[in-house]
Amino acid sequence: GENVEQHPSTLSVQEGDSAVIKCTYSDSASNYFPWYKQELGKGPQLIIDIRSNVGEKKDQRIAVTLNKTAKHFSLHITETQPEDSAVYFCAATPSHNNNDMRFGAGTRLTVKP
Amino acid sequence: DGGITQSPKYLFRKEGQNVTLSCEQNLNHDAMYWYRQDPGQGLRLIYYSQIVNDFQKGDIAEGYSVSREKKESFPLTVTSAQKNPTAFYLCATARGTVTNSPLHFGNGTRLTVT
Numbered sequence: 001g002e003n004v005e006q007h008p009s010t011l012s013v014q015e016g017d018s019a020v021i022k023c024t025y026s027d028s029a030s031n032y033f034p035w036y037k038q039e040l041g042k043g044p045q046l047i048i049d050i051r052s053n054v055g056e057k058k059d060q061r062i063a064v065t066l067n068k069t070a071k072h073f074s075l076h077i078t079e080t081q082p083e084d085s086a087v088y089f090c091a092a093t094p095s096h097n098n099n100d101m102r103f104g105a106g107t108r109l110t111v112k113p
Numbered sequence: 114d115g116g117i118t119q120s121p122k123y124l125f126r127k128e129g130q131n132v133t134l135s136c137e138q139n140l141n142h143d144a145m146y147w148y149r150q151d152p153g154q155g156l157r158l159i160y161y162s163q164i165v166n167d168f169q170k171g172d173i174a175e176g177y178s179v180s181r182e183k184k185e186s187f188p189l190t191v192t193s194a195q196k197n198p199t200a201f202y203l204c205a206t207a208r209g210t211v212t213n214s215p216l217h218f219g220n221g222t223r224l225t226v227t
Contacts (some may be wrong), residue, residue, distance in 0.1 A: 004155065032213040043117075043203050043218030044156075051213075089155060098146065098207050098216055099171065103155030 002027040004092050006104025014112050019080050021107045023090035024072040030092040033073050035064060038087045038106075047088075048075070080111045116140040117219035119204050124224045126198075134189045134222045136204035144207040145187040146216070149173060149200045156203065162187055191224065198226045 003026040013019050025033075031052040036044035050057045050064045050073065057064050061080075066073040073092075077084055087108050093101040118137045126132045136145065144163050148156040158171030162181040176195025181187050191198045203221045207214040 006155075009153070034213075034215065036216075036218075041220070043119075043205075043220045044216075045218070046215045049213075049215065091155075093213065096213055098144065098205075098213065099158060099161045099169065101158075101216075103157075105153055105155045 002030055002092055002094055002100065002102040004090060004102045004104045006090050006107055008107060009105065010108045010110070012110045012112065013080050015080060015082060017080055019077045019084070019109055019111075021075045021088055021090070021109070022072060023074070023092070023104050024070075025092040025102075026071070027092070027094045028068075028071065029094035030071075032093050032096075032101075033064070033066060034091050034101075035075050036089045036091070038089065040086075044089055077109075080109075082111050082113050085109055085111045117204060117206060117217060119202075119219035119222050121222060122220070124222055126224070126226050128226055129193045130226075131190055131192050132198075132224065132226075134191065134202055134204075134224070136187045136189065136219060137185055138187075138204075138206045138219075139185065140206055140208075140217060141184070142206035142208050142214075142217070143184070144209065144214070145181065146205040146207070147171075147177070147179065147187070147189045148203040148205060150203055150221070151200050159189065159202075191226075198224060200224060 034049035147159040162168040
């Protein structure tokens, strides 16, 4: 089955700097890669996703890149703000079903004002 | 997510007791899921249901049971057979099972068993 590894486990940046979180996956058939943000005491929320037929996707300060050959994908947050502080999870699935989705272990991002 | 209600937020139980976690949704989503979250680990799938009166085991179903008698409700029972039940439990829904409908999560129930 799919296995997703996520790095780093913790990341601290100064407000205004960029943050990058990286994930690798094992199943070359994986075709859907969502990113979730989890704030303290809450459930994860989808912030951006990418499909395997696209190499990059942007949404304001957030972007995701996908390298299918190397089987890794990354989340980029530019001009970070204190409210970006949260735990971020990557995920991958080789099918159209969410039940096959596998999650990374999470990255705790802290943005210092 | 305001459309998914998990209750209670905190739950304490003695070892050997069964406990049921509630998950209710008003999003009219067909699919519902239960995940377990432990510190330093990704979300792990316990059970899922794609339609009323049908559910399937996920990766870590041992010691858990579910029911799906109504579209809106997907309760999870943590039985005494679950060896390490203390964890944060997340319920999620998705509009359907076609073309990777995004998961919508509730705010979780933190279960502590002593």
